[in-house]
Amino acid sequence: MxxxxxxxxxxxxxxxxxxxxxxxxxxxxxxxxxxxxxxxxxxxxxxxxxxxxxxxxxxxxxxxxxxxxxxxxxxxxxxxxxxxxxxxxxxxxxxxxxxxxxxxxxxxxxxVSELALEQAYQRFFRKLRTELDPYFMTRCPTCGIQTQTWFVLYAARRRCSCGPVLVVDSLILRQEMDGSVIRLCQDCHAIVQGDVVCGCGGMDAESLPAPLIEKQTAVCTQCNQLFHDDLTTPYFARYEPLVIVAHCQRHNLFFKTPDWIDREALQRADDRRGQLNLHRADYVIEPGRKSRHLQRRGIDNYLDLFSSRQLLYLEHALAFLPQDEPLIQLNLALLVSTSLEFNSMLCGYKGKQKRRAGAIRHTFSHHAYSFPYTALENNPLYHRKASGTLEKLFQSRIRNGRSWARQPRERDLSEEKSVFVDIPGEVDAGVEVSxxxxxxxxxxxxxxxxxxxxxxxxxxxxxxxxxxxxxxxxxxxxxxxxxxxxxxxxxxxxxxxxxxxxxxxxxxxxxxxxxxxxxxxxxxxxxxxxxxxxxxxxxxxxxxxxxxxxxxxxxxxxxxxxxxxxxxxxxxxxxxxxxxxxxxxxxxxxxxxxxxxxxxxxxxxxxxxxxxxxxxxxxxxxxxxxxxxxxxxxxxxxxxxxxxxxxxxxxx
Missing domain, CATH: 3.40.50.150 (Vaccinia Virus protein VP39)
Structure with missing residues (x-):
């Protein structure tokens, strides 16, 4: 041989x-x-x-x-x-x-039939958007036009003896190729662009929100105590929304502070949370070498790892999955499940880097549970093929996957610059037997x-x-x-x-x-x-x-x-x-x-x-x-x- x-x-x-x-x-x-x-x-x-x-x-x-x-x-x-x-x-x-x-x-x-799978997905996606879009709508801060929220950035709520504090991985939200930045004001949480000086300097100290600090600051400079989490609060509620990110048809990408419309949408989702058809007994975290890291942080149920809007998405996905064709149901169930890696409150933000492969640091980016200071709540139903959305995942995991399975390709290293070549006659598919x-x-x-x-x-x-x-x-x-x-x-x-x-x-x-x-x-x-x-x-x-x-x-x-x-x-x-x-x-x-x-x-x-x-x-x-x-x-x-x-x- x-x-x-x-x-x-x-x-x-x-x-x-x-x-x-x-x-x-x-x-x-x-x-x-x-x-x-x-x-x-x-x-x-x-x-x-x-x-x-x-x-x-x-x-x-x-x-x-x-x-x-x-x-x-x-x-x-x-x-x-x-x-x-x-x-x-x-x-x-x-x-x-x-x-x-x-x-x-x-x-x-x-x-499985690619056409049938495509049609089933489109019906599924439309139903989800019809039900959930109202929870993910925001307005452009420049022209007021209504648009879908892409994602929301949250700060971790921590405490010392002085009171509450908000902690983020970085105050910088985005670095442009020309070196300019979009950042958060440490004092009033406003979003500041370029070299602009925030106008909160004259505000009364009592009017300012909780201090905003970067994660490197572990000890309060006033009381010299370590900042700590309130482990009695459910994990999803240990975060404060700071930044809404979306696209406007007229003004392109924007970052804005949540306004009353955004907070009202969040509150409506929170009000629905206790009424969801999701039974906590079905989502209890069992102890394991990695899941113990959750329990040490006071997290004993997987439901608590998701925002209220993310749970609404999951509840409706469970209800809308097609039941008539097992293989189509299986593909879409796996699609929803894998989307959770990009749609939990364990997701972090990496969009501040100049070279942005995607804004989301996904749940298992380190083959373990990690807990961001800047948490990212993604919109899984965002209409663009953006990181972690159903549209992106269906394209990359199912459309591209099925296309490749019909005609597999391999890298040909014989040329000066390697290229992909088709392997004629091969297919990556078969028939299951019992x-x-x-x-x-x-x-x-x-x-x-x-x-x-x-x-x-x-x-x-x-x-x-x-x-x-x-x-x-x-x-x-x-x-x-x-x-x-x-x-x-x-x-x-x-x-x-x-x-x-x-x-x-x-x-x-x-x-x-x-x-x-x-x-x-x-x-x-x-x-x-x-x-x-x-x-x-x-x-x-x-x-x-x-x-x-x-x-x-x-x-x-x-x-x-x-x-x-x-x-x-x-x-x-x-x-x-x-x-x-x-x-x-x-x-x-x-x-x-x-x-x-x-x-x-x-x-x-x-x-x-x-x-x-x-x-x-x-x-x-x-x-x-x-x-x-x-x-x-x-x-x-x-x-x-x-x-x-x-x-x-x-x-x-």
């Missing part, structure tokens, strides 16, 4: 270095809903191409090549393996313990299973290759974060998934005190199940991995040993954008090791040379050395304690 002896690392690196910066532009059909830690689709396509038996069809830009093969990903997350394999003609099996990956794979792999026996014939069929990857209802030796990206030791518990979306999807799609799954079956477990042994135990069980369902003659178990921690490498080595896998080969490829907010200024690896494993009893003998030191100063070499040492340990059948000691000694 080609991948046993060679892999085009040069091509993989060239493609991944481009894709890593904007993965969603390269594979839009796989990005319908938020998920975390996605790997480059180009890398996984290239891995699968090296499994193609016919040399004529192995070229990266050649369509197909895996017809008649069954490819499996038992921990599919964002679904990269399934999408790449189905494009090549394979039948695929995908599994995940969390419902969201299952629902997203079903929605994006199914061949039984593994239906995968033995036909092409581009997919079988989805929600549950623990420690057991699949599959015959022994029924899978040609397993290609996956397992959860990393001590990585973020994504099923904990995804509860932010899951509580809403459960209401929109009550019969769409098993919503009461056991999070303890996740390999990244937030509840056990001994996470190392739990991770090893579950990973061993998962890998053993992979060994069982894999074909023994030429089946391959392929996965990507990187980590700094010796405990992670020891757990991985032990799991492979327990499952009777040996390492046939390893390759190291570029994986991460080094400027990513998630790894910037951290001791982060930007490469993945690709492990090519086979069942021990049938694999050819591979002799591994033990590296006596690991290069910890270079991401590529570190991954290469660690992967090589893992191969040596498996070859020499070290005991568990010996494995742990070897990794401790070499990575200390």
């Amino acid at each position: 080609q991948i046993d002896v060679s892999f085009d690392v040069t091509l993989a690196d060239g493609l991944a270095q481009l894709e890593a910066y904007n993965k969603h532009h390269y594979r839009p059909n796989t990005y319908l809903h938020k998920w975390w830690a996605r790997r480059c689709g180009t890398t996984f396509r290239l891995i699968l191409k090296h499994l193609v038996p016919d040399p004529v069809l192995r070229g990266y830009y050649t369509p197909g090549g895996l017809t008649g093969k069954i490819i499996m990903d038992p921990m599919m997350g964002g679904g990269t393996t399934l999408h790449e394999a189905i494009r090549l003609g394979a039948n695929v099996i995908g599994g995940d313990i969390d419902p969201i990956p299952i629902l997203q794979a079903r929605a994006t792999l199914a061949d 039984d593994v026996h239906e995968l033995r014939s036909g092409t581009q069929r997919f079988l989805l299973k929600q549950g623990s990857a420690t057991h699949f209802d599959l015959p022994d030796g029924s899978v040609d290759a397993i290609v996956t990206d397992p959860p990393y030791f001590d990585s973020v518990q994504y099923s904990d974060l995804s509860a932010f979306f899951r509580v809403w999807l459960r209401q929109m799609l009550p019969d769409g998934a098993n919503w009461t799954f056991n999070i303890n079956d996740s390999a990244v477990d937030p509840h056990k005190s001994d996470r190392t042994s739990r991770y090893t135990e579950l990973l061993s069980a998962i890998f053993s199940e992979c060994q069982r369902v894999l074909r023994k003659d030429d089946g391959r178990f392929i996965f990507t991995f990187h980590h700094w921690n010796p405990k992670a490498w020891a757990a991985l080595t032990t799991a492979l040993k327990d499952a009777d896998f040996v390492l046939i080969n390893r390759y190291v490829v570029h994986a991460e954008n080094p400027s990513s907010v998630h790894i910037n200024n951290m001791k982060a690896l930007v490469h993945d090791a690709i492990f090519i494993c086979a069942p021990k009893e049938v694999s050819r003998k591979v002799v591994w040379q033990r590296p006596f030191q690991i290069n910890t100063h270079d991401s590529y070499q570190f991954c290469y050395d660690c992967a090589t040492l893992l191969g040596w340990m498996l070859e020499n059948e070290l005991e568990d304690e010996e494995i742990k000691q070897e990794w401790r000694d070499i990575l200390r």
Whole structure:
């Protein structure tokens, strides 16, 4: 098998270095809903191409090549393996313990009518706007014309012994390319443009509102006390509206202080809040490694993370979702759910930067819950295709995704300047089946299973290759974060998934005190199940991995040993954008090791040379050395304690 002896690392690196910066532009059909830690689709396509038996069809830009093969990903997350394999003609099996990956794979792999989806969306969007536009209307401060609010900026309410204070991330609202700024007056909260001096200097101190400060000021200069939040107040009410942002047909973009019309609209929404058909018992926050950060701030219910207008949007979305066509309902439910990343009071503001990729710092910009001082309340029904609006998300996640699925494209690096080229004959879509026996014939069929990857209802030796990206030791518990979306999807799609799954079956477990042994135990069980369902003659178990921690490498080595896998080969490829907010200024690896494993009893003998030191100063070499040492340990059948000691000694 080609991948046993060679892999085009040069091509993989060239493609991944481009894709890593904007993965969603390269594979839009796989990005319908938020998920975390996605790997480059180009890398996984290239891995699968090296499994193609016919040399004529192995070229990266050649369509197909895996017809008649069954490819499996038992921990599919964002679904990269399934999408790449189905494009090549394979039948695929995908599994995940969390419902969201299952629902997203079903929605994006199914061949649904684009026209029917478009028409259903337009009806849905019109109904929402009819009901909710009155809550999002404002007036231009120059001409008084009525227009839709784009977003509202809020300041955090804090206190000291002197009284209340308002805190923002920055007093600057916008920096123009000519260097001029739009800013907030610290004293009266007025919006000031350019070098204009605010006219509040002569105002009586008692007439001024609460002081407005930037977040760097943590201690009151008068009483020397730390500012603190009032944790007895619901989270959404811990903010004060400061700035309305909208567009006027005559005067373009404007920033204005909320007037009585704006405050009246906010009050009407607040008055409706207690009457909404949203039951707090359905949205209780369960404790987890990440959700505990909410509870420490006095937040025990997901409803409190949304403004009253945002909850009105969600209540009406639940009511207006089409019920007659399951796949259309599924797509629109996922669209509404993923819009919440841009439509909660956890969203921050980044529009002050000169280079503005979008005004919204979304809810999970840091793979965790973060709490802005300047909160941004977005209007999800804004008529422009602006950041985080339904119009923008439908365009980028569904229209663009479906268009790409009909005619996938890849970057061609052969020219001086890389360009996108069509891959004729490929489609990123298939037919869902409910039984593994239906995968033995036909092409581009997919079988989805929600549950623990420690057991699949599959015959022994029924899978040609397993290609996956397992959860990393001590990585973020994504099923904990995804509860932010899951509580809403459960209401929109009550019969769409098993919503009461056991999070303890996740390999990244937030509840056990001994996470190392739990991770090893579950990973061993998962890998053993992979060994069982894999074909023994030429089946391959392929996965990507990187980590700094010796405990992670020891757990991985032990799991492979327990499952009777040996390492046939390893390759190291570029994986991460080094400027990513998630790894910037951290001791982060930007490469993945690709492990090519086979069942021990049938694999050819591979002799591994033990590296006596690991290069910890270079991401590529570190991954290469660690992967090589893992191969040596498996070859020499070290005991568990010996494995742990070897990794401790070499990575200390």
